[in-house]
Amino acid sequence: xxxxxxxxxxxxxxxxxxxxxxxxxxxxxxxxxxxxxxxxxxxxxxxxxxxxxxxxxxxxxxxxxxxxxxxxxxxxxxxxxxxxxxxxxxxxxxxxxxxxxxxxxxxxxxxxxxxxxxxxxxxxxxxxxxxxxxxxxxxxxxxxxxxxxxxxxxxxxxxxxxxxxxxxxxxxxxxxxxxxxxxxxxxxxxxxxxxxxxxxxxxxxxxxxxxxxxxxxxxxxxxxxxxxxxxxxxxxxxxxxxxxxxxxxxxxxxxxxxxxxxxxxxxxxxxxxxxxxxxxxxxxxxxxxxxxxxxxxxxxxxxxxxxxxxxxxxxxx
Amino acid sequence: xxxxxxxxxxxxxxxxxxxxxxxxxxxxxxxxxxxxxxxxxxxxxxxxxxxxxxxxxxxxxxxxxxxxxxxxxxxxxxxxxxxxxxxxxxxxxxxxxxxxxxxxxxxxxxxxxxxxxxxxxxxxxxxxxxxxxxxxxxxxxxxxxxxxxxxxxxxxxxxxxxxxxxxxxxxxxxxxxxxxxxxxxxxxxxxxxxxxxxxxxxxxxxxxxxxxxxxxxxxxxxxxxxxxxxxxxxxxxxxxxxxxxxxxxxxxxxxxxxxxxxxxxxxxxxxxxxxxxxxxxxxxxxxxxxxxxxxxxxxxxxxxxxxxxxxxxxxxx
Numbered sequence: 001x002x003x004x005x006x007x008x009x010x011x012x013x014x015x016x017x018x019x020x021x022x023x024x025x026x027x028x029x030x031x032x033x034x035x036x037x038x039x040x041x042x043x044x045x046x047x048x049x050x051x052x053x054x055x056x057x058x059x060x061x062x063x064x065x066x067x068x069x070x071x072x073x074x075x076x077x078x079x080x081x082x083x084x085x086x087x088x089x090x091x092x093x094x095x096x097x098x099x100x101x102x103x104x105x106x107x108x109x110x111x112x113x114x115x116x117x118x119x120x121x122x123x124x125x126x127x128x129x130x131x132x133x134x135x136x137x138x139x140x141x142x143x144x145x146x147x148x149x150x151x152x153x154x155x156x157x158x159x160x161x162x163x164x165x166x167x168x169x170x171x172x173x174x175x176x177x178x179x180x181x182x183x184x185x186x187x188x189x190x191x192x193x194x195x196x197x198x199x200x201x202x203x204x205x206x207x208x209x210x211x212x213x214x215x216x217x218x219x220x221x222x223x224x225x226x227x228x229x230x231x232x233x234x235x236x237x238x239x240x241x242x243x244x245x246x247x248x249x250x251x252x253x254x255x256x257x258x259x260x261x262x263x264x265x266x267x268x269x270x271x272x273x274x275x276x277x278x279x280x281x282x283x284x285x286x287x288x289x290x291x292x293x294x295x296x297x298x299x300x301x302x303x304x305x306x307x308x309x310x311x312x313x314x315x316x317x
Numbered sequence: 318x319x320x321x322x323x324x325x326x327x328x329x330x331x332x333x334x335x336x337x338x339x340x341x342x343x344x345x346x347x348x349x350x351x352x353x354x355x356x357x358x359x360x361x362x363x364x365x366x367x368x369x370x371x372x373x374x375x376x377x378x379x380x381x382x383x384x385x386x387x388x389x390x391x392x393x394x395x396x397x398x399x400x401x402x403x404x405x406x407x408x409x410x411x412x413x414x415x416x417x418x419x420x421x422x423x424x425x426x427x428x429x430x431x432x433x434x435x436x437x438x439x440x441x442x443x444x445x446x447x448x449x450x451x452x453x454x455x456x457x458x459x460x461x462x463x464x465x466x467x468x469x470x471x472x473x474x475x476x477x478x479x480x481x482x483x484x485x486x487x488x489x490x491x492x493x494x495x496x497x498x499x500x501x502x503x504x505x506x507x508x509x510x511x512x513x514x515x516x517x518x519x520x521x522x523x524x525x526x527x528x529x530x531x532x533x534x535x536x537x538x539x540x541x542x543x544x545x546x547x548x549x550x551x552x553x554x555x556x557x558x559x560x561x562x563x564x565x566x567x568x569x570x571x572x573x574x575x576x577x578x579x580x581x582x583x584x585x586x587x588x589x590x591x592x593x594x595x596x597x598x599x600x601x602x603x604x605x606x607x608x609x610x611x612x613x614x615x616x617x618x619x620x621x622x623x624x625x626x627x628x629x630x631x632x633x634x
Contacts, residue, residue: 061410092425093378096417096477104410131483132557144461146476147483155476159463160413166448166464240449 001235007032008073010058010106011080013040015185016122020077020227021048027231033071035080041184059101061108068109075234076119078106081157083150083188092149099153100160107164118171120234123158125178125219125246126151130282136217136250139288140176140242147282158242165240173237175230178246178287181306182223183313191220192310194257198264199314208269214254217284219246222301229297236295246287247299260307318552324349325390327375327423328397330357332502333439337394337544338365344548350388352397358501376418378425385426392551393436395423398474400467400505409466416470417477424481435488437551440475442495442536442563443468447599453534453567456605457493457559464599475559482557490554492547495563495604498623499540500630508537509627511574515581516631525586531571534601536563539618546614553612563604564616577624 007024011017012034018041024032025047033052034044040053056063058080082098103121110117128138129145146152158174165172187193190212197209229245237243261268289297324341328334329351335358341349342364350369351361357370373380375397399415420438427434445455446462463469475491482489504510507529514526546562554560578585606614 093418093421096421096473097414100413100417100473101410104413108409129479141460143458144476145483146480149477149480152473152477152480156413156417156469156473159461159472160466160469162446163463163466163469166462 002074003028004031005029005074006071007075007077008067008071009034009077009079010102011035011037012077013038013044013053014079015083015182016180016223016227017077017079018044018184019182019223020079020230023224023227023231033073035067037080058105059098061105064105064109065113068106069113072114073117076106076110076114076117077230077234078103078119078121081122081153095149095153096156100156103157103160107161107170110170111164111168115168116171118173118234118239119161120230120237121157121161121172121174122230123174123176123242124151124154125176125244125285125287126282127155127158127176128285130285136284137248137286137288138244140244140291162240162242171239173233173239174242175233176242176244177226177229178219178221178244178285180221180223180226180245181310183309185223185310190253191256191260191307192314194260195307195310195314198260198268198311199317201268202265202315208271209257210271210273211253211257212273214257214272215252216282217250217252217286218256219249219286220251220256220303220306221245221247221299222303222306225299225301229292232295232297233292243292243295244287244289245292245297246289248287248289249303250284250286251303256303256307259304260311263304263308263311319391320345321348322346322391323388324392324394325384325388326351326394326396327419328352328354329394330355330361330370331396332400332499333497333540333544334394334396335361335501336499336540337396337547340541340544340548350390352384354397375422376415378422381422381426382430385423386430389431390434393423393427393431393434394547394551395420395436395438398439398470412466412470413473417473420474420477424478424487427487428481428485432485433488435490435551435556436478437547437554438474438478438489438491439547440491440493440559441468441471442493442561442602442604443599444472444475444493445602447602453601454565454603454605455561457561457608479557479559488556490550490556491559492550493559493561494543494546495536495538495561495602497538497540497543497562498627500626502540502627507570508573508577508624509631511577512624512627512631515577515585515628516634518585519582519632525588526574527588527590528570528574529590531574531589532569533599534567534569534603535573536566536603537568537573537620537623538562538564538616539620539623542616542618546609549612549614550609560609560612561604561606562609562614563606565604565606566620567601567603568620573620573624576621577628580621580625580628
């Protein structure tokens with residue numbers, strides 16, 4: 001474990017990226033660079049030198065080439081992607097182009113300028129066929145069959161990376177995280193959206209919470225447990241292989257909401273909003289994460305603790 | 318079987334499209350439209366009214382929308398794609414963008430303007446993982462793991478179509494053809510490239526044939542048998558399902574070349590050219606096509622007959 005090694009986190013100022021940055025700093029790494037597209041939250045600006053934040057467009061092959069060539073990273077955590085599942089139905093073209101372009105630019109730059117770098121590529125549980133194949137617990141060999149355009153774009157990122165492993169022997173490990181939650185996730189996602197509304201109700205700014213489908217079962221993991229898995233895969237994952245990351249526990253969205261309402265400081269009235277129901281939602285997704293557990297990973301943080309942190313985040317705003 | 322039904326073949330003037338057009342005309346269909354990007358070969362111009370040939374850019378959403386809205390096709394054979402496997406390693410960005418954009422524009426147009434159309438979407442045997450998983454005979458449940466950028470782009474076309482079946486209930490059937498050969502295939506592909514050179518040797522224009530890796534085993538099917546499978550799937554395929562199309566017989570490239578040399582009118586000297594060897598070639602690909610055989614399909618044309626036709630095509634040029 002060389003703490004001086006140059007590390008690059010693409011999307012390192014975003015939701016997961018920022019937690020990963022904190023984790024790597026806590027482990028003693030001190031040559032960490034991040035790319036950012038949307039700007040740097042103050043809590044991240046406080047923990048990384050300004051000249052380690054690269055405000056580049058990852059779709060731009062020249063900019064990516066230049067960065068990889070100059071930095072010559074040994075580890076690349078490739079987290080950058082347009083990540084909103086719900087809105088991707090209306091923005092199909094953008095999400096497909098964006099995520100495949102980002103992936104291609106990075107892989108070509110690494111192939112040409114940092115061939116020995118280890119790269120962790122982040123796919124998604126949403127890549128799996130969860131409609132045609134109705135198993136609830138999903139291992140890495142489950143057939144692919146993405147539903148949303150976002151999920152298709154994650155298949156592209158995942159399999160394009162595999163193709164560069166096959167064709168150019170790039171040192172790529174792939175991850176397929178299931179749902180994960182924590183601070184700094186945008187309200188495009190259900191749990192922070194719930195938290196935002198609950199806190200507004202606590203403050204008397206609104207009277208009820210508007211939610212979509214609550215029957216869906218999802219495997220929620222704390223983002224801090226997820227980034228531990230990423231660090232472990234960077235160190236010990238087999239190149240070319242893919243690893244599920246998920247707690248293995250399924251929660252209905254109703255259970256998640258109930259847990260959050262239970263932690264609220266006032267009673268919360270719930271209204272189902274048909275506009276929030278997606279064209280097609282997958283009934284249940286639970287991870288079989290035995291493959292990464294064999295490397296030594298397990299989630300440590302309870303769902304109540306995670307949800308409490310998220311509510312506190314919104315209360316502090 | 319409504320012979321008046323408007324039918325659209327995207328890429329209908331290309332290699333496979335033109336054989337499909339001939340097949341549908343022979344079956345009595347007489348309201349067939351095609352899209353074309355590169356122009357119309359004379360033998361195709363002779364069999365379809367000029368105003369049934371739509372010279373549009375399938376990446377252009379507006380042009381595709383307009384065509385689908387006006388034509389309201391009942392059957393869409395979606396064959397258009399950038400199809401050169403070998404050169405796609407150097408043109409990764411183009412092949413990915415092109416093939417995903419074509420797919421998205423068509424699916425969105427059908428969703429919005431011809432929701433009841435049946436669409437046959439053409440994937441490829443190259444979508445399967447043929448490196449990590451070394452089975453030689455490949456069924457539809459074999460894991461995906463494309464090697465070339467072209468193969469990645471076919472996964473995109475295939476799974477984006479599945480996602481539109483799941484999300485919008487489009488009437489989509491998917492095919493994964495294995496290697497197919499016949500007249501009008503470009504010399505980007507091995508067999509016509511062999512044929513071109515053999516005929517040049519017959520004419521005394523060159524003295525030897527230059528070839529790439531001859532050890533690879535491929536499942537070759539006559540394009541005329543393949544288009545029969547397409548018509549069958551349009552009529553009887555289960556929507557949402559995917560079907561392999563291939564003879565189930567494996568030939569080494571050496572066997573194919575030997576068969577062609579045997580049919581040549583002069584002795585042929587063979588030279589292996591390292592520049593023609595791809596970054597990574599898949600050792601063996603043979604179709605398990607039992608699923609489509611249950612619908613009544615089987616290949617009818619011998620490989621010798623196919624190869625003879627291809628040689629005669631080049632002799633007539």
